[in-house]
Amino acid sequence: MAAAGGKTYSFKVVLLGEGCVGKTSLVLRYCENKFNDKHITTLQASFLTKKLNITGKRVNLAIWDTAGQERFHALGPIYYRDSNGALLVYDVTDEDSFQKVKNWVKELRKMLGNEICLCIVGNKIDLEKDRHVSVEEAEGYAESVGAKHYHTSAKLNKGIEELFLDLCKRTLFLNAVYTVSLSVFHNTTGFMINQNCVFQSATWHCSFTHKQLIMFSVVL
Amino acid sequence: MSQRSERRGIHVDQSELLCKKGCGYYGNAAWQGLCSKCWREEYQKARQRQIQEDWALAEKLQREEEAAYVSSHSSSQTQPPQSQSQQSLATFSKFEEKKTNEKTRKVTTVKKFFSPSSRTAPKKVPPEKESEKEEKLQGRRESHGENLLRDLKGIFTQPWEMASPTEESHEGKTPSPSITRQSSIETDRVSRDFVEFLKTLQKLGRDIHKQSRGFIESMGNKNDLSAEELSECVQDFYQGMSDRLMNHFKGSSEKVDRVMDQVEKYIMTRLYKSVFCPETSDDEKKDLATQHRIRALHWVTIQMLCVPVDEEIPEVSDSVVKAITDIIEMDSKRVPRDKLACITSCSKHIFNAIRITKNEPASADDFLPTLIYIVLKANPPRLQSNIQYITRFCNPSRLMTGEDGYYFTNLCCAVAFIEKLDAQSLNLSPEDFEHYMSGQASPRQQDDPAAWPQSGSRVNPALSQIHHNLKLLSNLEKRQQEVTEGAQNLQTELSEWQDSVAREVQEILERYPLEIKPRASAIDAENVENDRLPPPLQPQVFAG
Numbered sequence: 205m206a207a208a209g210g211k212t213y214s215f216k217v218v219l220l221g222e223g224c225v226g227k228t229s230l231v232l233r234y235c236e237n238k239f240n241d242k243h244i245t246t247l248q249a250s251f252l253t254k255k256l257n258i259t260g261k262r263v264n265l266a267i268w269d270t271a272g273q274e275r276f277h278a279l280g281p282i283y284y285r286d287s288n289g290a291l292l293v294y295d296v297t298d299e300d301s302f303q304k305v306k307n308w309v310k311e312l313r314k315m316l317g318n319e320i321c322l323c324i325v326g327n328k329i330d331l332e333k334d335r336h337v338s339v340e341e342a343e344g345y346a347e348s349v350g351a352k353h354y355h356t357s358a359k360l361n362k363g364i365e366e367l368f369l370d371l372c373k374r375t376l377f378l379n380a381v382y383t384v385s386l387s388v389f390h391n392t393t394g395f396m397i398n399q400n401c402v403f404q405s406a407t408w409h410c411s412f413t414h415k416q417l418i419m420f421s422v423v424l
Numbered sequence: 425m426s427q428r429s430e431r432r433g434i435h436v437d438q439s440e441l442l443c444k445k446g447c448g449y450y451g452n453a454a455w456q457g458l459c460s461k462c463w464r465e466e467y468q469k470a471r472q473r474q475i476q477e478d479w480a481l482a483e484k485l486q487r488e489e490e491a492a493y494v495s496s497h498s499s500s501q502t503q504p505p506q507s508q509s510q511q512s513l514a515t516f517s518k519f520e521e522k523k524t525n526e527k528t529r530k531v532t533t534v535k536k537f538f539s540p541s542s543r544t545a546p547k548k549v550p551p552e553k554e555s556e557k558e559e560k561l562q563g564r565r566e567s568h569g570e571n572l573l574r575d576l577k578g579i580f581t582q583p584w585e586m587a588s589p590t591e592e593s594h595e596g597k598t599p600s601p602s603i604t605r606q607s608s609i610e611t612d613r614v615s616r617d618f619v620e621f622l623k624t625l626q627k628l629g630r631d632i633h634k635q636s637r638g639f640i641e642s643m644g645n646k647n648d649l650s651a652e653e654l655s656e657c658v659q660d661f662y663q664g665m666s667d668r669l670m671n672h673f674k675g676s677s678e679k680v681d682r683v684m685d686q687v688e689k690y691i692m693t694r695l696y697k698s699v700f701c702p703e704t705s706d707d708e709k710k711d712l713a714t715q716h717r718i719r720a721l722h723w724v725t726i727q728m729l730c731v732p733v734d735e736e737i738p739e740v741s742d743s744v745v746k747a748i749t750d751i752i753e754m755d756s757k758r759v760p761r762d763k764l765a766c767i768t769s770c771s772k773h774i775f776n777a778i779r780i781t782k783n784e785p786a787s788a789d790d791f792l793p794t795l796i797y798i799v800l801k802a803n804p805p806r807l808q809s810n811i812q813y814i815t816r817f818c819n820p821s822r823l824m825t826g827e828d829g830y831y832f833t834n835l836c837c838a839v840a841f842i843e844k845l846d847a848q849s850l851n852l853s854p855e856d857f858e859h860y861m862s863g864q865a866s867p868r869q870q871d872d873p874a875a876w877p878q879s880g881s882r883v884n885p886a887l888s889q890i891h892h893n894l895k896l897l898s899n900l901e902k903r904q905q906e907v908t909e910g911a912q913n914l915q916t917e918l919s920e921w922q923d924s925v926a927r928e929v930q931e932i933l934e935r936y937p938l939e940i941k942p943r944a945s946a947i948d949a950e951n952v953e954n955d956r957l958p959p960p961l962q963p964q965v966f967a968g
Contacts, residue, residue, distance in 0.1 A: 228787035248775040250788040251830040269788035
């Protein structure tokens, strides 16, 4: 891209997950570095923004909290429309909340395809002794749907910074791949197939470094 | 003038109201006597051809026509404005509910009568081949009205706002939209502000002004387009404009946003009347449906929605009232961004209420139910139209990612939830839900009378307030009774005391009857030294 140096990327990330899994704590910890603070000056924790700089690229991250109650589940599409990433949060001590995450993944993949960067987040790892969702199961599932799995604790401020940084990198990469594949495969009959192929690899090989992946996508 | 107005009512008969193409539907003078469907077909054709017209040609035509106008002025004046009368009739009978819309149209009709263009309105419009010519002709004549108006305006506005020659030719070509004539005080003010703002941008500002005006003029022709097509036009314009600005400011998105805000404000203030809740859309029907729906749901309580707001706290109920006011006020704004600002302000008040109640920052889990509750309580006017209007005509960069966009999305969610709301989403049994919806029962009546005070305070803040007041009143009554009783007691005590005193006095009087002894003898008898006293003074009589 020509304006790669000066351009500011704006990414929208939705927080999905059952109520009480700690969505709000997670994002408050990340944006304000606060947890259960009595002197909180923030008026609300449902829409927060964070400015990042990733290898010279400026990113404005807008984090949209969603209502987790079951009765609002049907409103999901209105929230996650046009989002670049989704954080699917579950509580490691709550098997049910993990099931909810699986439902969300199915829905997101169905509605948005592979254009969205999925992060499955097991929160509350400070309660390790009460864990009800095994690490293997969660990570295995994440890999099977082309998502990445993270462990966090909003209380102990563990894994959160890494989570969001990784999310941004992957979103940037997806963005680049999407642009490149558009220019490469545009007007060819194989567009859809190729596009899918690139996206699949994009989501499944997120352990590559950002630079490698960009090169990889250019080669494609 | 008087002659024309007399003829108005008489000249319409049934056949003339029908579509000129004979398809059996009613025609409309605004569509050259065609019905909406035929007109659209015709108009699309005509427009295609018209687009190919050259600008220079239009300019030339205008000069020619200026001369022609002077000569044809007197003869054309006597022609009855048949189509006008039809139009006014049609609008009178149409859509009772669109009262506001109708009002403005009526004003337009009157205005049209006084503008020169109405004098030249053709009696009958040939439907097919001549429509193009007619378009041009009308356009040229229309331009006189425009020029006249502009001259008048020029007296009051700054010279810079006056159109450039190229613009004039542009106006001369396209039939002028009625919106430009409906310049209310507000639009004038906005235009002035816009011009003031653009002055700071110098050459670029002039360019922006020209394009914006041109765009508004061109939008005036597109009344028959569907809402989505109109939206596309506006969005294309935004896109083109912001691309140009991006180039000019070398990628400084902040500056671009600032200019785009002004452009949006100017354009949408001008276009508001024609594109808000357009007749081609079913927005109005949706508005009414939503309004009825919210009215039918009047019984929904804070508890059913699990709203984390305690309206007993005065500060909280204050915020709730403010939030309701803001969301209602949204309807009165014209610019999409201003409407968004109302939603944002409403949301801020909601957050405030939640924070005071829960003493922690509000999450979406708290926010959405509260917003739903506020929407149910407020029943904002023309909610669907407003949402559609914002979606269609707001600058997309603001709507997609910004904070305003988030609150707007939540409002959309709230409306969607209200539309689909059922027993399950309120944790009620289907029977109860049916009963409440049909008005056969009210959630409050089922409460145990004994538990009334407690549940009353949870059910509805107004009711609990009433209850509280009643309790105060009954207390007051009791105390008043006590006071009156006390007063009565005091009164009887007083009268008793009076009686007892009187009795006592009587008794004493009876016991010790008063004996009055002759006074003089008593004194004299006991007085031994009587002799030494001087003789008593005797009254003396003076004569004269």
